[in-house]
Amino acid sequence: MSLRKINILDTEVKPGHIYKLNFNKAKLYTSTVIEVPVIIRRAHKAGPVVLIMGGLHGDEINGIEVVRQIIAKxxxxxxxxTIICMPVLNIFGFLNMQREFPDGRDLNRSFPGYKSGSLAGRFAHQFVNEILPHVDIVMDFxxxxxxxxxxxxLRVDPGYEKSLELAHVFKAPFLIHSGKLKGTLRNTCMELGKAYLLYEGGKSFESxxxxxxxxVQGAKRVLHHLGMLGTSFELPPVVPDSVVVHSSKWLRASYSGLFHPKVPYGRFVEKGEYIATITDPYGSFRHxxxxxxxxxxxxxxQSPMVYQGDAIFHITSHDGQEKPKEEI
Known part of the structure; x- marks a missing residue:
């Protein structure tokens, strides 16, 4: 396989070099330039181009930390x-400690964007046209x-074999079959023929x-599978195959009040099993x-208070093909 020419953000990415570029579409009200770092490392040997990114939503700290550790280690x-790392894509939301872009829009509902659209739309358009064309595989945290x-x-469209194969290599505890959703980066990547892995874990504003x-271990497995992980690094430990989830259902609160979950995430539960209580603040009500x-x-x-109708648990639909009852 011959080395192809890669030119990102008006910079030729040469074999054996490291680059830290600035992906930026807008400034703050003060005209202050805000950098969105793009960290690129390319080997001398030909191979795929992998984009590892986090912070598409500004409040998703775990994803940012995953990419930070991949770089730091x-x-x-x-x-x-070639590996491209973008630890904080939505730097504006990150600085403001909020999920959305400054224009109030969800960046992950703004793809593929518009050249003359909203700020989020313009940012998405630049990303799709200046970064994605060079990428073969995306890991989004x-x-x-x-x-x-x-x-x-991991969430993957089961009809897209490129992504599904890598999802089984990643080996997250759960592999959720999830279809296309208009406006998302995942949908755009699929339309462009890019393999795409969406990792979800934890909650916002928490590391x-x-x-x-x-x-991090899942990303290492994928890089090793692609022949990209350096030989000096230890391989992640062997773990069980993912529990494949074909369908799931939200359980919603029947009452408003103080919420007390009794079971942790990853637990296998039976229909009718007691898993939480909802109480009032005055000691007269307990559901x-x-x-x-x-x-x-x-x-x-994990909110201590819920309203009637709030989603409180997301539970997979057991089809008899999952693992025996256990806590993951």
């Missing part, structure tokens, strides 16, 4: 091919939002060492919450 130094804690999981470790189906809990609402 040198896993982004490829034995072959996220967390749950709104106080909802996601069990470590969880366990969630981060699983993300037992029971599971609405048999399966694994892949998301727990």
């Amino acid at each position: 040198g896993y982004n130094k490829p034995n072959a091919g 996220h967390t749950g939002g709104a106080q909802r804690f996601n069990a470590p999981q 969880d060492k366990h969630i981060v470790k699983i993300g 037992k919450v029971k599971s609405n189906q048999t399966g694994y809990i892949i998301n727990v609402n």
Whole structure:
């Protein structure tokens, strides 16, 4: 395989070199330039171009930490091919400590963007046209939002074999079959023929060492599978295959009040099993919450207070093909 020419952000990426470029579309109100670092390392040997990114939502700290550790530990130094790292894509939301872009839009509903659209749309357009054309594989690291804690999981469209193969290599505890969603980076990558892995774990504004470790190890497995992980690095430990989730269902609160979950994420529960209580602040009301189906809990609402109708647990639909009852 011959080395192809790669030119990113008006910079020729030469074999054996390291680059730190600035991907930037807008300034602050003060005209202050805000850098969105793009860290690129290219090997002398030909191979795929992998983009490892986090912070598409500004409040998703776990994803940012996964990419930071990959850089800090040198896993982004490829034995072959090219690795591009963007630890904080939505730097504006990160600085403002909020999920959205400054224009109030969700960047992950703004793809592929518009050249003359909103700020989020323009940013997405630049990313799709200046970064994605050079990329073969994307690993995108996220967390749950709104106080909802996601069990470590990958989300992949089951009809897209390129992504599905790599998802089984990554080996997150849960592999969730999830279809296309308009406006997302995942949908855009699929339309452009890019393999795309979406990792979810933990919740916003929180750094969880366990969630981060699983993300880093999964990325190492994929890089090793592609022949890109340096030979000096130890391989991640062998872990069981992912629990494949074909369908799932939210359990919603029947009452408003103080919420007390009784089971952790990753737990396998039976339909009708007691998993939480909802109480009032005055000691006169106590409602037992029971599971609405048999399966694994892949998301727990960790807010201490809920309203009637709030999503409180996300539970997989047990089809008889999952692992025996256990806590993951």
